[in-house]
Amino acid sequence: MFMAILTLTLKLPFYRLNQCKSQEFDRLTKLNTGIGNQLLEIPKTDRRKYTSKDFNHVEIGSGWINQTIRNSCAATKVKKFKYLPLEVNNQGWRIEKKGDIYSVAFSIIRGVKKRIPLAIHQSNHTDVLDKIIAKSTKKGSLKLWKSKKRVRNLPSHGKCKTHSRQGIWYVLLSVSMEVPDAEPVKNWIGVDRGQNQIAVASLPDGFGKFWNGRQIKHLRRRYQKLRKQLQKANKRKVIKRLESKERRIITYINHCISKQLVQFASYYGMGLRFEDLSNIRQTSKQSKKVRSDAGNSRHAWSYFQLETLTRYKAIKNGVPFELVPAPYTSKSDHRNGVIGKRNGHWFRGFDGYQCNSDWNASQNIGQWLGFSCPLDLQKTVFVMDADGLKDGVNGSPPSRVPMRRATARGCSS
Known part of the structure; x- marks a missing residue:
């Protein structure tokens, strides 16, 4: 049986991370960002010669320093890092389980090992973590990531005041595993992507499902209007925060649609066929007036993200996935192929x-x-x-x- 390689990145929050460790992660991340900026000032030819021995005076472990050097060498067009997260390869971390609690063990500071529990919110994450412990999957890198979300906590005693702390710390685990190739199918579900209808999936016998794009168009135009107002007020930080929020909402919508598409195909025992929309922004021209509208501009159309999310979910669930040429799919009559x-x-x-x-x-x-x-x-x-x-x-x-x-x-x- 042929096997396909599925690569996943698990985003897991730490379980009840105390303020002391959170501040320590902040401090070490700033230190790591400074090391990355020092390396960017060095010529590219000499930058690759550096190793962790050249940073023995830094308290960060050698595995993390070596990965920072690799990331700095890979950033060929970056002039300065604003935020360079701590990262280590597959040899620098492991997963442990005691009872029902999963924890990740790593050593950021030289000679100091830490084991921090994780909060698991999805059942499929436990299956992947069990495979990591059983060594039936191939581990990738580990990255410490801090979100920009503001969390409000109530103090356990004293006056009833709310105090906020910025950011939640996550651990990003990259894992590669072998999954069986999808079994051959006789029938396929065609999926047409667009901006008026985000996706339209139809069965060979005629039944179809529609995902309307009215919500995304309204969202794009709303944030476009807000950005114009904030640009006039020169509030750049707020603009970046709104752009990040808009991107997260669109990603969530595409995640939901891709999940429903895979479930739809799995229920009927068919494969999924998408049209290949490569370079559609260059080949399909739009007037400046249409392109200025964020709701209709193809530059704001996240068609490739929907394709990528659907592909990996299909591979994971054993649903065949194919790309077919896009020309004439919208102009041909599905009954006989005649141009209409x-x-x-x-x-x-x-x-x-x-x-x-x-x-x-x-x-x-x-x-x-x-x-x-x-x-x-x-x-x-x-x-x-x-x-x-x-x-x-x-x-x-x-x-x-x-x-x-x-x-x-x-x-x-």
């Missing part, structure tokens, strides 16, 4: 047949046959030459587009 007319949300075939344009595109994606197609060229040419077509065939020469489409799919007359 698309007008907004509606698609109209040569015989007057009408259906939702996104649903029609998802049908074409799901029925894509590679380098063979059921296109009947004689019937197509006859339809193209027929009189009385109100809108023509998408405004293109009738004798070229179908033949070019057929040649691209390897059909022969």
Whole structure:
């Protein structure tokens, strides 16, 4: 049985991390950032010659220093680090379990080992941690990361005042594991991505699911308006915080959609087919007026993130995943492959047949046959030459587009 490699990054918060350790992490992170900035001042040719021995005067462990040197060498276009998190390779940490409590052990300060408990909020995380303990997975790097979220705590005694501390400390664990390749399937679910409809997934028998993009468009325009107001007031820190918040919301929405897509395909025992939208921002032009609207601009469209999240979830759950060419998926009739007319949300075939344009595109994606197609060229040419077509065939020469489409799919007359 062939195996696929699945790489995951677990984001786990520390369990009841006290203020002393939190401040220590802050101090060591600032020290690590200073070391990274010192290395950036050194020429690139000499920077790679440095090792942890050159930083014996620093209290941070050698494994962490070596990883900081690697990160500084990899940052070829960075002039100065604002925040360089502490990171160590797979040899510098381990997972332990006592009862139901998982903990991570590492040594940041030279000669001092610490074991800190973790807070586990998802059941699938425990499965991965058990595999790490059993050494059935390949460990990657460990990174200490502090969020920008403000947490309010009530004191246990004294006056009833609220005091806030900035940031929650997380540990980011990178893990690679082998999972069985997905079993071959007979039918595929086509998924069409867009900005009006974030995703449209349809079964071969016609049933489809729609994920509307109205919420994302409203969100993009709302934050765009806020940014303009804050830019006039020269509040740059608030702008960065809002951009980070907007990005997190969009990522959460894409996570939810990708999870539902994989569940949808797994329930019906089918695979997922996406259209390949590589370089669509360069190939699909937009006017400046349309691009200035954050709700319609393709530069604000996170189509690749949805594809990436769906891909790794599909691999993890044994659902086949494929990319198919995007040309003509929105302009072809899913019944016979003939070029039709698309007008907004509606698609109209040569015989007057009408259906939702996104649903029609998802049908074409799901029925894509590679380098063979059921296109009947004689019937197509006859339809193209027929009189009385109100809108023509998408405004293109009738004798070229179908033949070019057929040649691209390897059909022969």
